[in-house]
Amino acid sequence: MLSIFNRFMDWFMMREEAAGAMAQNPAQIMQNLSDVNVLISEPAGNFASDEAKAALLQSIINPLNEKPGLSIRLINKTFQRSLKGSLSEQFETVIEEGRKTLEEEKCDLLLWGKVELEDQAVRWHFLSAKEGEAALGVPGIAENILVPFAPEKGTLDVLYAAIFAACTPSHTSHALKIAEYLLGAVDPLTKLPAGLSNRKTPLPAKISTMGMCAVVLANIARRSEELGWFDPAIKAFNTWSELVDKNKTPLDWAMVTNHHGWLYEEMATHGDDDHAIEHIEKAIKLFESVCQVLEVRTHPLEWAAVQLRMATTCAKIGRKQSEPEYLQKAARYYKKSLTVYNQANYPLNWADTMAKMAKTMMLHGQLVKGAQSLEQAGVAFQAILQVYDQDKYPAQWANTQNNLGATLFALAKRDPSTAAWLDHALLCFENARTYYLETGKPKLVHVIDKNIIKAQELKDEIEEELNSDLLT
Structure with missing residues (x-):
């Protein structure tokens, strides 16, 4: 595993002597994974004509169907999120109807989206047939990728990897195969933006592709056993951050940045990480910036979820390194989340969060040998x-x-x-x-x-x- 990883790190370090190291076609890496059956629904929005709609869908379906392990078919159905309520609430109907459709059709994943005429692209969302938060790839319904009407190879390569990642592979080796494919296909990842031409891939679509690439690599790193796999993901986030404008696409920026923070959190809790405190501080800084976009007033549930993430992050490092300061920080973040997860409206969430906060305070009291905590x-x-x-x-x-x-x-x-x-x-x-x-x-x-x-x-x-x- 380490030798394979080193080959890809050579690509990232731009070492020319490694150019011939990868003799295997990247697509062949995916042949040993279980086949994924994908439904693609007609995106919401207006098209110039039925012919234009058919051409757009086939520009995605045909090239992806030629790749190993995928079976994609079109369904004459449109899914559309609500514009009311919190971000989580906006997707409730899509999740319910989409999973029902996946069960009826016996498929693993649903791709659904909306036409973005201004960008000449479709914003595609992923819905896995498996309930709950995916352990790999795309853990939330709100994450998406903006695919141009005539997508280039780089965009399709990232979409292909994201499809596999969104289906929650059952074993770490599956995750690493996706990483190997993704790093090999974009050859190397740091050149992906240059490989997407401004004429065919508008800047918003290019940024979205880079963001999804970073998200997939970040989740793969969390599943891997080698700390070294975090480095490609960090490089992907750095490349994405050089392109993105937080003010123009705040929600998409927040979604990707949340994964960036999660990546540093996982790195800090890895047994071989020698810079855990530094990485925890980076994670907290990123999560705090996400909360500036997902504000409690406009996105209360998402804001509370990020507060819980910061609390969990601080609690982990506090327990691991016996740091009372981080245990106190964790308790403060738990308390903040309780302003949303209150006992009246969310009794079970409230009780679970209170239990985590209480355990944190109990450990803090034992460490400082004081009665107040x-x-x-x-x-x-x-x-x-x-x-x-x-x-x-x-x-x-x-x-x-x-x-x-x-x-x-x-x-x-x-x-x-x-x-x-x-x-x-x-x-x-x-x-x-x-x-x-x-x-x-x-x-x-x-x-x-x-x-x-x-x-x-x-x-x-x-x-x-x-x-x-x-x-x-």
């Missing part, structure tokens, strides 16, 4: 039980009981005069233990049993000291 964590865990009812959400209820017990036990060790904390902690441990015993989780039962013994010993010590003081 532990007290805040205890209050948060207690509040979560208002949503995680024992009957409706028994697993979450038991986990919260266990965490609350651990927090109260930690507080009692710092302030032995408060015996009530130990009594409450023991009750919480017993509640969680009962559930774990009934559901067959012996390892968790074993851990709780040890905590119960320690808490009981501390309680006995406190009572013995109190009795001794009274006798004295």
